[in-house]
Amino acid sequence: MSVLFEPFPLRNVVLPNRLVLPAMVTRLSGEDGLVNDDIRARYVRFARGGVGLIVLEAMAVHGAKSGPLLRISSDDFKPGLSDLRARVHDAGPSKVVPQIIHFLKIARSGWRQTVDMLSLEEIDAIVDAYGAAAVRARECGFDGVELHMAHAYTLSSFLSRLNPRKDAYGGSLANRLRLPLRVVERVRRRVGDDFTVGVRFLGEECIRNGYTVLDAGPIAIELARAGVDYVSLSAGGKFEDARVIEGEPLYPYTGYSGDRCMPGSAYPDGANLYIPEAVRAALRGAGLETPVIAAGKLGSLELAEKVVARGQGDLVGMARALLADPDLPNKWRAGREDTVVRCLYGNVCKALDESFRRVDCTLWPKKLGQAPLSADTEPPAWPAAGAGLRAECKDGRVLLRWQAASDNEAVYGYQVFRGERATTGGALVHHASVRALSTRYEDSRVVAGGDYRYAIRPYDLAGNRGPMTDVLDVHVPS
Ligand SMILES: Cc1cc2nc3c(=O)[nH]c(=O)nc-3n(C[C@H](O)[C@H](O)[C@H](O)COP(=O)(O)O)c2cc1C
Ligand code: SF4
Structure with missing residues (x-):
């Protein structure tokens, strides 16, 4: 059996496998911050797919105003969260922890509160809020809690090399770590020794003068020594390089650092793997066995296994790959990787988050509001006259067109395979996927002057693949 499906112990729980859903804001909650039907359906769907650990989307530890966001900032939120937790546990073997977040104020005028504006009393209140929220997480029956110290939010801004404070909370790395460590210590003291406490933080800020893995290693070591049970590494997602739009609050994923946080289709698979690799090496060098969660375009079984084999992570985080196909873990475990519906990494979900609209995957059938559930085993078929795959070279691009396939349920999409004589000797590899609405792809x-080969394969709602078309050879004119 794949190493990915070995049980993996954390402090008080054993994960059924090494696959993790990192936190992903859904914008399904209202501004009231309460769990609702849509949230329940979203996470039950993930749990049915068999992922080892579900990290629930970031929820606020404090009462500050925000757009639609879950909250854990008072006992009023506990009944909804307890019920959500129970439903996730009932739906499958997944363990589930909430990600808890503190953020500073932002305004439509472009103004944003920065860490140097906080008084010492306000800093103490952040520590209190994290401690109280972690206790609520425990009281709700969660398997642990994850402290959000990544991206553009308060604790990450303290860790940042751009933290402008002039007192004991800014400047040196030891000072920048002071508040995050106080939070870990308080949380640990309040939840006790038998409750998993994880941390998500940036392995690299991906902004000018931001910190890199050179700081992330020591940060991980200090957090681990303070009692965290795993470190989950992210990258970027900062305000400093966010796009400024008149009259809109800054959204921290619109600049280069946002691209690095959720690498899109222009980035290679595993684009950020050097980060968890370096942090894990630093931890092990310090004699610490704290597990590391890697993330960033890790959607194939081969790559996920390599992450573990190469020591680039102990646990494999997949956010968008699981949004696209929540059944991915069960499909991998059953040896049915070829039925996984693959994420396009076109970041429609990211754009929805940015505009505070519900975060759905562009691949899902419209109006369903979630990934389709299908136990069908009959694959789609091409028309009797064939797929009619043809190519046209225009303006330095290759435009492919083909006939629509049919299916007993519905065709869900098409996979485009490409071979390149110069680099792969023409061997076909998965190149892109196209939604069923379209029967064209532009490469x-x-x-x-290059020589390329193409073939197309249709797939249905369950991910069953139809037959591959004949291979089409294309020469791009000089
Ligand atoms: C729509 C969306 C919402 C996200 N929300 C969060 C969040 O609440 N907390 C967090 O730590 N990361 C968040 N992320 C980042 C993901 O957890 C993950 O690190 C990133 O998408 C890269 O992993 P992937 O390539 O597997 O998607 C979000 C990503 C997306 C696409
Ligand atoms: S919207 Fe696009 S990037 Fe997001 S999960 Fe779906 S396919 Fe992937």
């Missing part, structure tokens, strides 16, 4: 990643 703009070709060079003049």
Whole structure:
């Protein structure tokens, strides 16, 4: 059996496997911050797919105003969260922890509160709020709690090399760590020794003068020594390079650091793996066995296994790959990787989050509001006259077109396979996927004079693949 499906112990729980759903805001809650039907359906769907650990989307530890966001800032939120926790546990073997967050104020005028504006009393209140929220997480029956210290939010801004404070909370790394460590210590003291406490933080800020893995290693070591049970590494997602839009509050994923946080289709798979690799090496070098969660375009079984084999992570985080196909873990375990519906990494979900609209995957059938559930085993078929795959070279691009396939339920999409004589000797590899609405694909990643080969495969709602078309050879004119 794959190493990915070995049980993995954390402090008080054993994960059924090494696959993790990192936190992903859904914008399904209202501004009241309460769990509702849509949230329940979303996380039950993930749990049915068999992922080892579900990290629930960031929820606020304090009462500050925000757009739609879950909250754990008072006991009023406990009944909804307890019920959600119970439903997730009932739906499958997944363990589940909430990610808890403190954020500073932002305004439509472009103004934003920065850490140097906080008084010492306000800093103490952040420590109190995290401690109280972690206790609530425990009282709700969660398997642990994850402290959000990543991206553009308060604790990350303290860790940042751009933290402008002039007192004991800014400047040196020891000072920048002071509040995050106080939070870990308080949380640990309040939840006790038999409750998992994880931390998500940035392995690299991905902004000018921001910190890199050179600081992330020591940060991880200090957090681990303070009692955290895993470190989950993210990258970027900062205000400093966010796009400024008149009259809109800054959204911290619109600049280069946002691209690095949720690497899109232009980035290679595993684009950020050097980060968890370096942090894990630093921890092990310090004699610490704290597990590390890697993330960032890790959607294939081969790559996920390599992450563990190469020591680039102990646990494999997949956010968008699981949004696209929550059944991915069960499919991998059953040896049915070829039925996984693959994320396009086109970041429609990210754009929805940015505009405070419900975060759905662009692949899902419209109006369903979640990934389709299907136990069908009959694959789609091409028309009797064939798929009619043809190509046209225009303006340095290759435009492919084909006939629509049919299915007993519904065709869900098409996979585009490509071979390149110069680099792979023409071997076909998965290149992109296309939604069923379209029977065309434009390949703009070709060079003049290059020789390419293409083939298309349809798939249905359950991910069953239909037959591959004949291979089409294309020469791009010079
Ligand atoms: C729509 C969306 C919402 C996200 N919300 C959070 C969040 O609440 N907390 C967090 O730590 N990361 C958040 N992330 C980042 C993901 O957890 C993850 O690190 C990132 O998408 C890269 O992993 P992936 O390539 O597997 O998607 C979000 C990502 C997306 C696409
Ligand atoms: S919307 Fe696009 S990037 Fe997001 S999960 Fe779906 S396919 Fe992936």
